[in-house]
Amino acid sequence: MNIIKNRLYFLFLLGGMFAATTSCKNDDTPTPVEEVLAVKTIVPASGPVGTKVVITGTKFDATPANNTVLFNTTPATVTAATTTSLEVTVPAGATSGLVSVTVGGKTVKSASNFDLAARAVVEKQGNITASETWTKDKIYLLKGFVYVTTGATLTIEPGTVIKGGGIALDPAGLGKGGTLIINAGAKIMAVGTAAEPIVFTSNAAPGARKYGDWGGLVIIGKAPHNQLGSKGPEGGISGQLGTDNIADDNSGKLQYVRVEFPGIALTAGNEINGITFYAVGSGTTVDHVQVSYSGDDSYEWFGGTVNAKNLVAFRGFDDDWDTDWGFVGKVQYALSLRDPEYADQSGSNGFESDNFAGTGEPATAPNNGFPLTAPVFANVSNFVFPGTPNTNPGSGSGLYQSAMHLRRNTDISIYNSVFSGYPEGLRLDGANTLAHATAGTLDLKGIVLANTTISVRGDRATTGVSDAQALAYFSAATRKNTILTDASTLLLNADNFKLTAPKFLPQATSPLLKDAVWEGKGADAFFTKELFRGAFGTTDWTTGWTNFDPQNTPYN
Structure with a gap:
């Protein structure tokens, strides 16, 4: 009688383990990581005043005026914008250095310098x-x-x-x-x-x-x-x-x-x-x-x-x-x-x-x-x-x-x-x-x-x-x-x-x-x-x- 009980207990235990294993399987799509404001690339990475520059990144504002771009400390006018790219012109008075983008009170900087080329x-x-x-x-x-x-x-x-x-x-x-x-x-x-x-x-x-x-x-x-x-x-x-x-x-x-x-x-x-x-x-x-x-x-x-x-x-x-x-x-x-x-x-x-x-x-x-x-x-x-x-x-x-x-x-x-x-x-x-x-x-x-x-x-x-x-x-x-x-x-x-x-x-x-x-x-x-x-x-x-x-x- 005890043998029968032990076998039933063993079978019950295996079933529980199988059910637990099945319940751990993840068939759901992973939750996406929320995008944050970031600068990825600056093309071209050098040029004189007046050069058209495209900045790529994430979480930009699609309204040009809502993005503030500084070449080192000199502001540039944003002429076109999407949520992933900004088009600007290197402003008069710009100097070589990092490029910063400010949107909604948050500011990020480029990983590398923009080099101002002599004209x-x-x-x-x-x-x-x-x-x-x-x-x-x-x-x-x-x-x-x-x-x-x-x-x-x-x-x-x-x-x-x-x-x-x-x-x-x-x-x-x-x-x-x-x-x-x-x-x-x-x-x-x-x-x-x-x-x-x-x-x-x-x-x-x-x-x-x-x-x-x-x-x-x-x-x-x-x-x-x-x-x-x-x-x-x-x-x-x-x-x-x-x-x-x-x-x-x-x-x-x-x-x-x-x-x-x-x-x-x-x-x-x-x-x-x-x-x-x-x-x-x-x-x-x-x-x-x-x-x-x-x-x-x-x-x-x-x-x-x-x-x-x-x-x-x-x-x-x-x-x-x-x-x-x-x-x-x-x-x-x-x-x-x-x-x-x-x-x-x-x-x-x-x-x-x-x-x-x-x-x-x-x-x-x-x-x-x-x-x-x-x-x-x-x-x-x-x-x-x-x-x-x-x-x-x-x-x-x-x-x-x-x-x-x-x-x-x-x-x-x-x-x-x-x-x-x-x-x-x-x-x-x-x-x-x-x-x-x-x-x-x-x-x-x-x-x-x-x-x-x-x-x-x-x-x-x-x-x-x-x-x-x-x-x-x-x-x-x-x-x-x-x-x-x-x-x-x-x-x-x-x-x-x-x-x-x-x-x-x-x-x-x-x-x-x-x-x-x-x-x-x-x-x-x-x-x-x-x-x-x-x-x-x-x-x-x-x-x-x-x-x-x-x-x-x-x-x-």
Whole structure:
């Protein structure tokens, strides 16, 4: 009986083992491993700025704008996207290094570097007599004075880098720094983008660049001016201004363009500026332009009718906005941020505005003195430094002088602008200039002066405008101007004006965000009737295309 029981138990045990073995068999499909954000390949793995690159990986966003791609630390625009591939263009300013992709707050990096290849260098000298295009796959080196002659158009692609050779590279041996000169009747079509600005810069290596490394950009047009037709440009540039008087003359386009380390002062009153406009007409388009580290004025207009918006003057040496010889154009949204350690021996100003050339020259010499210099500027922010007025020449050759030095029969008008950190706010210089102000053809309204040692002054004993007369004009209630001893009440936040990483928006409760005045010449249709004073409201229009550290930017 026990034998039978044992056999039954044994059979039961085998059955249980068989059932257990059967139940362990896995007929289910394995659960897939969840995909994570990853970069797999970068093709090609090297190339110059402007190269199309395809990044493969996983968990990308199919909407291009939802993917952030950095070449080392420089952002690139994503032009096409799927969940497994991104198409981008190597951006200007990129350096060799890892490529990172950020999606939904998560960031991954490539396993190996993208190597930025040096672009071929094309040397340019002498005359350009036929139309040509400069492309972003090359670097263009200016040697001496380079003229685009009448009838020719120079087209420059977005992302192109042009370097100005120093005086030692002048092929004529005359010690002229590389300078691009657009003659009257010629055109420059330099149309960059926010993602790919066109850059004119020094030929020196990063860390070795300095003020006035090369000449600059000079554009000559056929618009009216108040000089003799035989008058030539400054700085040894050949040619004459002529008497064409074509108000809407078209010299081309400058859009999303940076000009870095230009400006050579050859002798007193004989200079090449960062960008110089001679009799340039209103048919010319100028917007989103930055001039940095100019060894002379950042911008100077000699006659002409050209208009502009969104201009930046950064760490210039002499004046920011210099207007002469009957310039009558309009400018809106202009920013100047200055290094308090660098100023010119002539006394650096924000605005310097003249009608005729110098002491002793009568206002009625050429063209009976007409047209008068009568530009209109609006929404300007000029900051030497948000704190104490600068009275120390530091590493420069001189001191700062005035936020606005208006003299020699000028008829300039400035609206809704803010100036801080100058030893003087307004210097109203000359009986004829005061007469224009009193008559209302020179108009200053909606202006804020802050942190100045002398807010408003005349020229005292020179030509008879007293401080009291100048102050009475500026302070008239109808002008709605403001004088502050402490710029902190503007709620700008001094940390926002760090020279290497500035941020320009006023705080949300800043008094600058209201009380703009759009009267008189400010009512012109060219101007967007903003509520704010100064260059910024709630949008920072410098984002993306400007560079506040060009000293350390590699351009290869």
